[in-house]
Amino acid sequence: MSAKLETIGIAKSYGETVALQPTDLTVQAGEFLTLLGPSGSGKTTLLQMISGLVAPSAGRIEIAGRDVTHVEPGKRGIGMVFQSYALFPHMSVWDNVAYGLRMRRQSREEVKRAVDDALTMVRMNDYAKRYPQELSGGQQQRIALARCFAYRPSVILLDEPLGALDKKLREHMQSEIRRLHKELGATFVYVTHDQDEALTLSDRICLMNQARIEQVGTPVDLYDRPATRFAAGFIGHSNLLEGAVDHERGPAGEPILLTAGGRVPLPQRGAAMPGSPGARHCLLLRPEAPRLVEPKSGFLDGTISDIVFFGSDTRVQLTLSDGSHLSVRCERGLSPCIGDTVGLVWDPHRTTLLSA
Ligand SMILES: Nc1ncnc2c1ncn2[C@@H]1O[C@H](COP(=O)(O)OP(=O)(O)OP(=O)(O)O)[C@@H](O)[C@H]1O
Ligand SMILES: [Mg+2]
The missing domain is CATH 2.40.50.140 (Nucleic acid-binding proteins)
Structure with missing residues (x-):
């Protein structure tokens, strides 16, 4: 299940600071799009406006053709995964994954099936009874992914989800995320400032610089045909x-x-x-x-x-x-x-x- 995502002139200012200039971006249903750019270029701001955690100063957001600009985060059909896993330390892995589903008042059987499926997908079934502090960083991030996947959102936003992992584990998790994207079939919007990660994972990359989009294209487009000196210098x-x-x-x-x-x-x-x-x-x-x-x-x-x-x-x-x-x-x-x-x-x- 996937949905097309569109931002139309979406912008954000904090007082004098322009966090994002008016931005038009279309992400196709089922696409893996990465927001890539240096620190402070507006990646998180854009992602948070899509999620509904931050209200835009101007513009609108459409998901599957529906204007969701003023819809609350929980009702946009969006899942989010952050760099900090934010698992509940006093709950088992199973309960962490089930939490959001119970909040959505799903039946006991529905919850059980969805949690088991999500844990199978991230290959963490054997760890269901453990607590977060009994897991490695990579395992905790898998649980954070499972928790997001469990309710099958059609759009998944990921903000530097592998930022806290070492290089080897990061590379392993990158291929896991590619596999999960294919299995879920959802639309992924992924934030990173790591160009190699962006080149490896994405169908398309949206390169950001100074609160605006510098260039959007496939990894090959950006590498072989950068449009600007900034794009040429940032990738490769x-x-x-x-x-x-x-x-x-x-x-x-x-x-x-x-x-x-x-x-x-x-x-x-x-x-x-x-x-x-x-x-x-x-x-x-x-x-x-x-x-x-x-x-x-x-x-x-x-x-x-x-x-x-x-x-x-x-x-x-x-x-x-x-x-x-x-x-x-x-x-x-x-x-x-x-x-x-x-x-x-x-x-x-x-x-x-x-x-x-
Ligand atoms: N709540 C806020 N109040 C004031 N300024 C903010 C706020 N949030 C973000 N900004 C500013 O908006 C700009 C874009 O920030 P944003 O967090 O989107 O960058 P980013 O591309 O995600 O950077 P990073 O790679 O460091 O996470 C920055 O200049 C930042 O200081
Ligand atoms: Mg950020």
Whole structure:
């Protein structure tokens, strides 16, 4: 069971502070949408207005086509999970999960079936008689999820639910949350400031910055086609090459950007068009796009100033002639040394043009 969610011009101010500018956002029924952004960008504010815990200063919210702006939180068909599990310490796991259902005055049999189902779903059946303090952090978070799932809300809001867990457990719980999203079929709106988590989990990401939406798109859209420098910088590692469009074109007629480190080809598509000679631009070059070649045989030359091993790959840091740095993924088998001078080539279509 899932429902479409829509915010229309929803906004929030606290006195002089604008917590969220007027925001239009549509989340499709059954979709997994992540609100991603730095601290203070308005993620929790947006989520809390959807839940009904915070009243908007302007705009409206629709769930399954119904205006719920003035409907109380318990009657919106929404479930919430927070970073702090907020389990009742004096109640067993089973009673914690049953609590909300009993509040909804469901029959004894209905409650039992729903609690058992929810505990099975999060694989915590064997822990039903324990108390929260007898569980690990990851187990407590599973119970918090079960408590929310038990009454089968059609929209589930999750605010940094894995924030308190260590990296290994977080990654495990991420795949659990993906599985649960599929099993439940509900609409998920998930808040995180962790870009890797957003890329892994989401059907679409809504990137937020300074109380507004910066860009909405699939993880691939945001990684390959960031619309702004902020988006390019927030998701993945980005090298930004700045310069002006050259008067002369390249050998194949391609437009050229004159950067401090050298002349580099421009892609002929993307968010921004190359424009006329002299126009200033910024080119996004992801670390995995370039290939190391002999010096003077590529677009740019650089000197290796650092080598960082990441386990899955090795990154070399290059210092260009103007003193700026580029981070480049190094293929396995190559063994660069600090101090070596190397050239760089890449397919221009693997770069993205951003307005300077
Ligand atoms: N009750 C409040 N009173 C005044 N200002 C508030 C209140 N709640 C939030 N704000 C402000 O609104 C802005 C957005 O806050 P919000 O909690 O939505 O950010 P966030 O993106 O969730 O950040 P974080 O990643 O740190 O949780 C911040 O500048 C914050 O200080
Ligand atoms: Mg927050």
